[in-house]
Structures are given as C-alpha cells and as structure tokens.
Amino acid sequence: MLTEVTLAICESIVTAAQMLSEQGLSPGTSGNVSSRYKNGMLITPSGVDYAALTPDTLVFVDQNGQYQHDALKPSSEWQFHLAIYQHRQDINAVVHTHSEAATALACTGRGIPAFHYMVAIGGGENIRCAPYATFGTETLAHKALEALEGRMACLLANHGVIACGENLRAAARLANEVEVLSAQYSRALGIGDVQILDTQEMQTVLAKFKGYGQTL
Numbered sequence: 002m003l004t005e006v007t008l009a010i011c012e013s014i015v016t017a018a019q020m021l022s023e024q025g026l027s028p029g030t031s032g033n034v035s036s037r038y039k040n041g042m043l044i045t046p047s048g049v050d051y052a053a054l055t056p057d058t059l060v061f062v063d064q065n066g067q068y069q070h071d072a073l074k075p076s077s078e079w080q081f082h083l084a085i086y087q088h089r090q091d092i093n094a095v096v097h098t099h100s101e102a103a104t105a106l107a108c109t110g111r112g113i114p115a116f117h118y119m120v121a122i123g124g125g126e127n128i129r130c131a132p133y134a135t136f137g138t139e140t141l142a143h144k145a146l147e148a149l150e151g152r153m154a155c156l157l158a159n160h161g162v163i164a165c166g167e168n169l170r171a172a173a174r175l176a177n178e179v180e181v182l183s184a185q186y187s188r189a190l191g192i193g194d195v196q197i198l199d200t201q202e203m204q205t206v207l208a209k210f211k212g213y214g215q216t217l
C-alpha cells in the first residue's frame with residue numbers, strides 16, 4: 002500500500018514517463034525514469050510498456066541496490082540512476098531515453114559542442130558523450146558520472162541520453178531539449194563548417210542563464 006507522499010512521487014514519475022513517450026522520446030519500451038526517494042530511489046520497472054505504467058508498478062531500490070517488489074524488477078539500467086543520486090546531491094530526478102537524434106549523434110561518439118548558445122542549458126559549455134560500456138553495468142554508471150561532471154545531461158556512446166534535474170519536470174524537459182539540440186547539431190554537421198562559440202561567450206551565456214534564474 003502506497004502512502005500519500007509515495008503515491009504523489011510515483012504519479013509524477015508515471016506522468017514524466019508518459020510525457021516522454023508522447024513526445025516520441027522513448028521508442029518502444031526503451032528509456033526509464035526515476036526519482037530520489039528515502040535512501041534510494043523509485044524507478045520505472047523493466048519490461049512494462051509506458052502506456053501500462055501505474056504508480057504501483059514502480060520499484061524502490063535502496064542505497065545498496067536492493068529492491069523489493071512483488072512482481073516486477075527495476076529497469077535493467079538502474080545502476081547509473083542510483084550512482085547519480087549517490088554522487089550528486091543537486092539531482093533529484095533522472096530521465097534516460099534512446100531518443101532518435103541524440104542517440105544517432107551518440108553513435109558517432111560525438112558530444113554536443115557549443116554550436117548554439119542553448120547548449121548551456123545542460124549546465125556547461127558542452128554536453129559530453131560518455132564512452133561506450135555495456136548497458137546495466139557499473140562501468141557504464143562510472144563513465145556516465147564522469148560525463149555528467151558539472152552538467153545535468155550527457156550522451157552515452159552507442160546508447161542514448163541521460164538528463165537530470167532537481168525535479169522530474171526539469172529532467173524531462175531537459176531530455177527534450179537535448180534531443181532538439183542533437184537534431185540541430187546533426188543538421189549543421191551535414192551542411193559543414195559548424196561555428197563553435199568560444200569559452201568566453203559560453204561563460205557569458207551561463208552567467209545570463211543563472212542571472213535570469215532560467216531553469217527548465
């Protein structure tokens with residue numbers, strides 16, 4: 002039986018997951034969503050279609066990676082979600098997708114440089130791409146954490162995207178933003194001679210975002 006508070010968090014996770022699905026960011030059953038909870042997290046289950054998600058299908062995983070659910074297992078990609086909560090106190094929600102443009106870009110091993118000032122929305126002057134590691138492994142979690150240093154989003158080579166936030170809404174919106182930026186950058190690469198903004202300009206943009214309190 003879910004308490005009222007737990008139920009509210011679970012409902013937010015379901016809403017965020019279904020929003021990603023409606024936006025076409027999580028093809029098939031790919032992608033997973035989690036929220037920090039107690040000494041661990043609540044995360045979408047493995048093998049359940051987003052359309053069939055309900056609050057009681059979410060799985061609690063504690064700080065040691067132990068989970069308990071009558072019928073369901075957590076997403077097979079729970080490792081990097083938990084690692085992020087353990088190492089980043091500024092993050093309370095994590096969204097992972099295999100969205101089309103960002104994943105295509107990640108399959109070239111490229112991150113997203115400062116080709117557009119909006120790249121700063123990820124928290125820095127670029128959005129890095131973590132080197133490839135097998136899904137669901139501690140190695141991938143480690144590489145993702147490195148790519149996320151000082152950032153709220155990263156790509157995962159030959160895999161997809163991680164977008165984080167101080168809440169689920171922010172994380173889901175950032176996932177969408179990374180997809181848009183990836184599509185734009187890929188298109189610019191196709192034209193050629195992409196101009197990259199320099200560090201000084203990106204620092205100016207980052208300061209402006211901060212000054213305006215721009216959050217996602």
Ligand SMILES: [Zn+2]
Nearest residue numbers: 032078136161
């Ligand atoms: Zn994945």
